[in-house]
Amino acid sequence: xxxxxxxxxxxxxxxxxxxxxxxxxxxxxxxxxxxxxxxxxxxxxxxxxxxxxxxxxxxxxxxxxxxxxxxxxxxxxxxxxxxxxxxxxxxxxxxxxxxxxxxxxxxxxxxxxxxxxxxxxxxxxxxxxxxxxxxxxxxxxxxxxxxxxxxxxxxxxxxxxxxxxxxxxxxxxxxxxxxxxxxxxx
Amino acid sequence: xxxxxxxxxxxxxxxxxxxxxxxxxxxxxxxxxxxxxxxxxxxxxxxxxxxxxxxxxxxxxxxxxxxxxxxxxxxxxxxxxxxxxxxxxxxxxxxxxxxxxxxxxxxxxxxxxxxxxxxxxxxxxxxxxxxxxxxxxxxxxxxxxxxxxxxxxxxxxxxxxxxxxxxxxxxxxxxxxxxxxxxxxxxxxxxxxxxxxxxxxxxxxxxxxxxxxxxxxxxxxxxxxxxxxxxxxxxxxxxxxxxxxxxxxxxxxxxxxxxxxxxxxxxxxxxxxxxxxxxxxxxxxxxxxxxxxxx
Numbered sequence: 001x002x003x004x005x006x007x008x009x010x011x012x013x014x015x016x017x018x019x020x021x022x023x024x025x026x027x028x029x030x031x032x033x034x035x036x037x038x039x040x041x042x043x044x045x046x047x048x049x050x051x052x053x054x055x056x057x058x059x060x061x062x063x064x065x066x067x068x069x070x071x072x073x074x075x076x077x078x079x080x081x082x083x084x085x086x087x088x089x090x091x092x093x094x095x096x097x098x099x100x101x102x103x104x105x106x107x108x109x110x111x112x113x114x115x116x117x118x119x120x121x122x123x124x125x126x127x128x129x130x131x132x133x134x135x136x137x138x139x140x141x142x143x144x145x146x147x148x149x150x151x152x153x154x155x156x157x158x159x160x161x162x163x164x165x166x167x168x169x170x171x172x173x174x175x176x177x178x179x180x181x182x183x184x185x186x
Numbered sequence: 187x188x189x190x191x192x193x194x195x196x197x198x199x200x201x202x203x204x205x206x207x208x209x210x211x212x213x214x215x216x217x218x219x220x221x222x223x224x225x226x227x228x229x230x231x232x233x234x235x236x237x238x239x240x241x242x243x244x245x246x247x248x249x250x251x252x253x254x255x256x257x258x259x260x261x262x263x264x265x266x267x268x269x270x271x272x273x274x275x276x277x278x279x280x281x282x283x284x285x286x287x288x289x290x291x292x293x294x295x296x297x298x299x300x301x302x303x304x305x306x307x308x309x310x311x312x313x314x315x316x317x318x319x320x321x322x323x324x325x326x327x328x329x330x331x332x333x334x335x336x337x338x339x340x341x342x343x344x345x346x347x348x349x350x351x352x353x354x355x356x357x358x359x360x361x362x363x364x365x366x367x368x369x370x371x372x373x374x375x376x377x378x379x380x381x382x383x384x385x386x387x388x389x390x391x392x393x394x395x396x397x398x399x400x401x402x403x404x405x406x407x408x409x410x411x412x413x414x415x416x417x418x419x420x421x422x423x424x425x426x427x428x429x430x431x432x433x434x435x436x437x438x439x440x441x442x443x444x445x446x447x448x449x450x451x452x453x454x455x456x457x458x459x460x461x462x463x464x465x466x467x468x469x470x471x472x473x474x475x476x477x478x479x480x481x
Contacts, residue, residue, distance in 0.1 A: 044447025178455075179450065180451050
């Protein structure tokens, strides 16, 4: 019994840490977790407008996009100083070993979010806009079989010409591309 | 002592004999594709849906598309999806259409060697001759490049490829793709995509110690993906339990956004970016309909 206690205690600490990962963090780790949560909430707010499940409102879309743009780019990367690997963090070591790629994706998020803010007034095209996907011809420099991501070659003004749902998906796929490589998922 | 030595020698001879027989064991069947009319545009669509471009490219590197992917780290070693541009020396420029068909649908290289199952050819077995002809035509439009992503780094004894013939005999099975006339067309299309070309089960199914997919665990998730990742249970029961509707799923496959506003990670972002975002809305809906329908 006595010998088991420390282990049980540790297990409890572990469970508590897992359950309160976001609220238990401190300092820069907490700040960046809060920023991610703010971006998640912004996406959640406008997602039903993108799917047609809620009435489209351009100013709501624009303000959500601006919120995300403000938290991306340099503002995002400055929250990842070397060594900020508090055990509650979900950031993988690749953030620091592959910093250039991380920085590129953070900048791409800013570009696509600013693009969405411009595109907000364009309204929806409906799923499957040809410019954004489906046609297969926008894949990059090597024709129909190109592997490059269109967002890497586009400015916010270019993206601003797209329907809002296309710009939105371009932005959220950038979120995913970064999570793929740099976020530890459960 | 001598007897033990003789015994060991005998055992080694027997192993060598088995290995020699295994190395000579012919696998696969010949293919004849006739004179089908190629549609490279359709082939490019299939190549995206099948993940060819995603896995054989590494957008973060400076190399052109299809010159090889990033390393896939498994417990057997590190696999690298090779250059599949039409370069004659470093890509598939020296291949015939029949070589391509056998490689994709049967997992056998032009020189007769079996591919490692990191290449999900088992799922591609459901591709029709027309699909193959179209994909081959699409690959001909890619600029040839001699750049490569490096070689596999496989631990002994898994580096002995003839051992894969045993693996094929034991584990080369694929989930069903044949249409069920009693089901709606979209469900059948979804089944063909999920269980065939899009090979969802390659990640979303647990594997045994030999790396073979456990058929009874089909689409029930895996916590042992290359690189230590996990893939969730995507059976209809699990999706219903976690609050996913068919509409949520179709939208997530386009945008990466999950019902709560969070976005995919763990490798699924790449799948969306390189494959499912390129699909028609009808195909994404078909996938969603198939996955959310209780069997």
